[in-house]
Amino acid sequence: MVTRGFSSGRKPPTDTDARIPPGQYLEQGFPVLSAGPTPRVRTEDWSFTLKHGPRPIKKWNWAEFNALPLSRMTRDIHCVTAWTKFDTAWQGVLIDDILADAGIEAPTAFTLAHSFDGYATNVPAKDLVAGKAMVALLYEGKPITPDHGGPARLLVPHLYFWKSAKWLNGLQFTERDEPGFWELRGYHIYGDPWREQRYTGDP
Amino acid sequence: MSEASAAQSPWQTAKIIRIEKRTPRVTSFFFKLSRPFVHQAGQHVDVRLTAPDGYQARRSYSIASAPESGGTIELAIERLEDGEVSPFFHEVAAVGDEIELRGPLGGHFVWSDKDGGPLLLVGGGSGVVPLMAMVRHRTARKSSVPTALVFSARIWDEVIFRDELINLDDRRNGFDLVLTLTREAARRPEDYSRRIDAQMMMQSMARLPEPPRLAFVCGSNAFVSAAAQALIDADVPADLIRTERYGV
Numbered sequence: 001m002v003t004r005g006f007s008s009g010r011k012p013p014t015d016t017d018a019r020i021p022p023g024q025y026l027e028q029g030f031p032v033l034s035a036g037p038t039p040r041v042r043t044e045d046w047s048f049t050l051k052h053g054p055r056p057i058k059k060w061n062w063a064e065f066n067a068l069p070l071s072r073m074t075r076d077i078h079c080v081t082a083w084t085k086f087d088t089a090w091q092g093v094l095i096d097d098i099l100a101d102a103g104i105e106a107p108t109a110f111t112l113a114h115s116f117d118g119y120a121t122n123v124p125a126k127d128l129v130a131g132k133a134m135v136a137l138l139y140e141g142k143p144i145t146p147d148h149g150g151p152a153r154l155l156v157p158h159l160y161f162w163k164s165a166k167w168l169n170g171l172q173f174t175e176r177d178e179p180g181f182w183e184l185r186g187y188h189i190y191g192d193p194w195r196e197q198r199y200t201g202d203p
Numbered sequence: 204m205s206e207a208s209a210a211q212s213p214w215q216t217a218k219i220i221r222i223e224k225r226t227p228r229v230t231s232f233f234f235k236l237s238r239p240f241v242h243q244a245g246q247h248v249d250v251r252l253t254a255p256d257g258y259q260a261r262r263s264y265s266i267a268s269a270p271e272s273g274g275t276i277e278l279a280i281e282r283l284e285d286g287e288v289s290p291f292f293h294e295v296a297a298v299g300d301e302i303e304l305r306g307p308l309g310g311h312f313v314w315s316d317k318d319g320g321p322l323l324l325v326g327g328g329s330g331v332v333p334l335m336a337m338v339r340h341r342t343a344r345k346s347s348v349p350t351a352l353v354f355s356a357r358i359w360d361e362v363i364f365r366d367e368l369i370n371l372d373d374r375r376n377g378f379d380l381v382l383t384l385t386r387e388a389a390r391r392p393e394d395y396s397r398r399i400d401a402q403m404m405m406q407s408m409a410r411l412p413e414p415p416r417l418a419f420v421c422g423s424n425a426f427v428s429a430a431a432q433a434l435i436d437a438d439v440p441a442d443l444i445r446t447e448r449y450g451v
């Protein structure tokens with residue numbers, strides 16, 4: 001339906017079209033979204049636990065985690081509130097390298113990423129491996145600020161950005177696809193921006 | 204809905220039936236829904252505008268009206284200079300226009316009288332909109348849940364819903380309004396003229412019979428960060444605080 005009197009003045013140049021998923025617009029800043037106040041997690045208190053169901057597989061403290069191989073990912077990110085930001089530059093530890101350090105391969109097809117504030121989000125294991133995702137420690141070369149999920153956040157750039165859980169403290173493999181915090185509150189179980197899977201029930 | 208495959212909140216057209224200027228920068232648009240829904244206070248809709256060449260812009264707007272308002276919803280939209288969607292509403296949209304929207308959306312920043320209280324609401328600028336829906340819901344339900352609304356605006360004339368809020372405050376039925384003006388002197392004895400801080404939060408909470416069981420904070424990102432920190436500094440447990448950030 002064409003809206004009376006609305007014109008495409010802000011339409012992005014066509015060379016960027018192919019990078020902007022449906023219903024998204026290009027943002028130069030970096031807005032912040034979260035469900036509650038920003039937790040201040042000190043690196044002394046930080047840890048990351050890998051679990052299979054209730055069973056811990058391995059736990060790293062900040063120094064141990066930072067000793068894992070560091071990789072770079074420069075990716076476009078897409079927030080469900082409709083902004084897209086190009087070429088965000090992150091450094092962190094690939095999920096592949098975390099699993100390798102624990103000496104395992106993904107034991108189930110599903111995961112829940114957990115955060116210090118109690119938030120959790122579900123991501124299929126196949127979306128985390130093969131270089132697709134990392135636990136990010138640096139943004140544009142600097143420690144990630146608490147606003148943006150520091151000290152460490154998940155980065156799964158090919159899904160809507162709420163899947164990239166802030167203030168990450170663990171990854172848990174689950175037998176079933178278990179909805180996380182936002183997924184229980186009306187947001188899509190998978191969240192592919194290219195298929196516009198914003199809300200529960202979107203195809 | 205009959206088809207299990209259909210989205211929970213499909214796009215629908217809604218007709219603008221009334222436009223009301225609230226403040227110099229905020230105007231309310233009342234929409235008649237073609238597919239009526241009942242929202243929860245605090246939820247939002249997504250609005251999408253489509254140009255003749257197919258280009259679309261989409262933004263989220265909180266619902267200002269109470270769930271009890273049946274078939275019509277009010278959106279209160281602040282005009283942002285150089286924005287894309289909000290100036291369209293202020294300059295182009297007219298009564299009778301049809302706009303596409305979907306909703307209700309969001310399941311975290313919501314309150315119903317059944318959730319109880321005491322309730323602490325903290326809003327900055329247009330961030331008061333979803334809190335207004337909560338206040339109106341409380342009134343429509345004749346709820347006695349003790350509620351304090353701390354509302355920060357730049358000046359007196361930018362206090363959105365001012366007359367309605369002051370009237371509710373005057374009823375003295377458990378709803379307390381605290382205004383804080385950041386660029387003007389306070390007008391009422393209970394009001395402040397500074398940015399929100401922990402002391403103001405403590406004094407506002409003292410108006411409630413007991414500490415709040417739920418706190419909702421909404422506004423720009425900078426406002427929400429500062430106000431949530433002020434609540435934490437005023438010893439409100441972090442897990443009682445729910446936030447909604449309008450972006451940059």
Ligand SMILES: Cc1cc2nc3c(=O)[nH]c(=O)nc-3n(C[C@H](O)[C@H](O)[C@H](O)COP(=O)(O)OP(=O)(O)OC[C@H]3O[C@@H](n4cnc5c(N)ncnc54)[C@H](O)[C@@H]3O)c2cc1C
Nearest residue numbers: 262263264265280281283284285286287288289329332449
């Ligand atoms: C859940 C939710 C609920 C919301 N509820 C409300 C509400 O009830 N009321 C309300 O008023 N708002 C609300 N918002 C905010 C709303 O969604 C929009 O972000 C807001 O209206 C601005 O949209 P816009 O298209 O006018 O501005 P945008 O085009 O998005 O621009 C926003 C700002 O960035 C600047 N800007 C952006 N792009 C450019 C560019 N290319 N060049 C220069 N400057 C640029 C503009 O100057 C402007 O000030 C809500 C947001 C969320 C997430």
